Amino acid sequence: MNYLDKLESKSIYIIREAYAQFRKVAMLWSIGKDSTTLLWLTRKAFFGKIPFPVMHIDTTYKFKEIYEFRDKYTKKWALDLIVAKNENAISKGVCPEKGKFKCCNELKTNALKIAIEKHKFRALYLAIRRDEHGIRAKERIFSPRDECFEWDYKNQPPELWDQYKTKIAQEEHIRVHPLLGWREIDIWEYIKREKIPAVSLYFAKENKRYRSIGCETCCSPIESSADTMEKIIEELKTSKISERSGRAQDKESAYMMQKLRSLGYM
């Protein structure tokens, strides 16, 4: 097995493990490269038929390319898609201009809270990676959240070998992170090898491309001429800029990401 085969096998093991333990699960699909890779791996784990819903947390501020991609592949891969919105906050006019922390917390974290309560999910798959952010690097593969959604990062459960925290109280849920050990470049190498479709925003137009995508309002493109997967991989081998440098929610203050995540942010 080569390096990518090993990553793939390990992720599939984790995906199957969480389903075996909890059954009532869902996958978060932001339509970005990581969660689309996770979706691909999940299709492989279940031989093409994902036996649970795929959930898109829609802030309504996403790029139009994201919505088009979502609708196209939901149909093509016959996904059971849930679109989760915090309608109440949206109608009250919560938006990034009035405060990024509140906006992320309301339109992402609380939208997710509402959806979990409604559907009673016990576990959620998320495509976060350790190399994206120092706070995410502290995560477990199976990471519990209490009834208030809080991440008790000072008291995480032990995780030995392939044995994860699989017993939880009724009011808790588990965040499952099958891609935690992947690097950004591994994702692109795998996308290339498997011919996984990717949103066009990742590829350079007029010397600009997005390296990480989310809400149109809070993402900035990087200078780049990489307009193919091969060129993106080459660019990552030499880049000295971190992946999420264009993401506003990582920047506002040194611990904004920690505060968002401790309240249940992805």
Place this chain on the structure above:
Amino acid sequence: MIDSSNIKFVIVGHVDHGKSTLIGRLLYDTNSLPADKIEEIRKTSKDLGRETEFAYLLDHLEEERRQGITIDTTQVFFKTNKRHYVIIDAPGHVEFVKNMITGASQAEAAVLIIDVKEGVKEQTKRHAYILSLLGLNQVIVTLNKMDLRDFREERFNEVKKQVQEFLNSINVEPTFYIPICAIKGDNVVEKSKNMNWYKGPTFAESLDTLKNRESAEDKALIFPIQDIYKINDKRIAVGKVETGIIRKAQALKVLPSGQITKVRSIEKFQHNVNTGYAGESIGITTCDPVFLARGNVICEPENEPVLTDVFKANIFWMSKKHLRKAEKIVLKCATQETSCKVEEISKRINSSSLQVLEENSDSLKNLEIGEVRIKTKNPISIKKFSEVEALGRFTLVQDEDICAGGIITNYV
């Protein structure tokens, strides 16, 4: 072109002996850091009124930075000219030993760091013992803060002897002892000009001698079943091949039932394959309609693990709630899960001093090691840890939490 496969190593040692600083220095000196990350560290250090603190590259939690300690384990990527690495940082504080074990259980090799000013301390010993318990036998020792002892060879030799004596007593044989000053970079990536008496490799050079864990393909087949999926009228048993190779048409034995059948097909989505190798997540279908369920272990007839409900083990207890002899808890070994009880605690051992605290004990406390006999409710398939790791290691679950890790030392 360097190989993109990597090796994972963990850095362990007593609190404040310089684990996070060593990693930070290594990343900085090998040019592994994005410019905006360095800028972020400079700014945060300044805001907290400190010199640029490399440990902040890993200590990302606000509490970690304010208190200058590592609370939880983390992993970072890094490469030399030779290959890629995953570095696992582990906290050195006694309160966070369970986080240290979490990190160390994922590693293939370990680096033990010791402050030459302080020498061997409580967590140095405990961490070294945990490495031996986990079967990590590739160990590099770095003796840090040489600058605080004027880079003197005598002090290096003194501490080295102290470390050696302890490691010998637990059968750990390090490949190198390296004198370093992590904060200034001496012998980390660059050879130190302050320690010309030292002729061995730098820390970065020593890493390139580490070897990946051997492939388990040559061993007898062990395929623990994770789940059963019904897909288009096929019943597919999925799981990860732990050791050996599984081939289409080969004979199989299912434990614990003892049923014998043959492999009808190996299933991988959109791939036509006839074999599954150790480490691979696959599915199989069988020729006969045998009953299969999660927790069954598939093997070759005549080459089977031991099916038993009692065995001897060493366990490391890591919960504030004591383990009481004969209390009902849950055991998880590969995909097998059964209730069990520790029916005998023949020795209760202090995990730092390794002193036997009590023989034939009735309980085990936080951070103690027990030499125990375990009785499971249902028979399970096991091997000694020294023979097949996947069936020789287990966790114990009390209430809802993993509270111990253990390795099987002998059959009864």
